[in-house]
Amino acid sequence: MSTPAYSRLQVDERRRQLLEAGAALFAEHAYEDISMRQIAAAAGVSKPLLYHYFPSKPDLFKAAFAEAAAELESVIEPRGEGAPFEQLSAALDGYLAWIEAHAQAWTNLMQSAARLPEARELVEGFRGRTMDLVLEELSGGEPPRPLLRTAVRGWLGYLDAAILDWTEHADIPREKLRDLLLAAFGAALLTAQQGDPEIQLKLG
Amino acid sequence: MSTPAYSRLQVDERRRQLLEAGAALFAEHAYEDISMRQIAAAAGVSKPLLYHYFPSKPDLFKAAFAEAAAELESVIEPRGEGAPFEQLSAALDGYLAWIEAHAQAWTNLMQSAARLPEARELVEGFRGRTMDLVLEELSGGEPPRPLLRTAVRGWLGYLDAAILDWTEHADIPREKLRDLLLAAFGAALLTAQQGDPEIQLKLG
């Protein structure tokens, strides 16, 4: 006699649906410009239900980006083949390709990163692992010389800024940008060594 | 017979007091962690009065940082004496000294910058003027080659990241860091030129 007031789904289905609704909105708008009410409404569901599946807004955000983050991380992962420089080149290629494909989401993530602890965690965790990877490769176990650490950290900042500029202007082919980033990496190491001769570089 | 229920101040005095209360709190905490109610309370004043002097929270924020921003900007301003490299060196020195003295406030500003349009305006305006200054010096009027523009933008990212690392670890003398940043600047230009031979560098 009456159409059901709502449809009842399996837990996994519903969770997945809410996750995707959240991911879609978070990818398009800044974190604080999206309210939990909006997400719930977009999924055609009440707010308490959304909270039932994701206990807080940061939780939802985290979950929504977890897959993408894992995907991106796997793209960066060194394959273990070829010279270190080749590996870096390949990783950068993957990184840039991923960003080119998810430009909007990437921009919003970077934008949300500064304020939201969860996003910060994501971005800084990623950055931290990248730094460890690079410094490990360069210093081989020993704690890195401060100037080298700062230079590598600086280069990562160079990365983000240059990539942001690239996505904004879109007037440089990807390979060209990759080469610039690679060259900048080498240059960053050299300038660090120039300031602290004790730094030993294990790659040409 | 009774102590006055409140003290009555001149408009300028009151404004100044509220401004300083706001600046103090904004320098210590993140923007969104401070409410207008708290600021009013900290100044020993009612919320409507605070709104009477500053019509919105962003307005107060903007006003609170306007002086500091102007001060910082004047420190950066090229003095017009000496070789460009010397000027850059002096500007970096001033920049680093300022940050060393206002570390906490600087960190919070950078952190607030991502979300709050007014803070973004401040930071990006500053960055934009710096870029224009540098690119003007380098390209002399003509629109800059994309690769050069990206490299300079990247270097500014290097700046921020390296300085952040520096304030976190505090294990590098200021002059050493300045030299690293200077060297990185030169290197950034060279790598850009290496990727686009049409780039002409007007400084050695």
Added chain:
DNA sequence: ACTCCTATTGACCATCGGTTGACAAGCTCG
């Protein structure tokens, strides 16, 4: 057809930024 579990909801809370209007206290000038 009935039970029962749980997926789902409407109503609620405190707090936020911001506004309104009425009224009190202080200063100045006649």
Added chain:
DNA sequence: CGAGCTTGTCAACCGATGGTCAATAGGAGT
């Protein structure tokens, strides 16, 4: 002394936010 302008308080309100809770209704199992 008293009028009137300025500077301030207070309490209540708005629409929004993130988050919570008890009650309800969908639908599978019997």
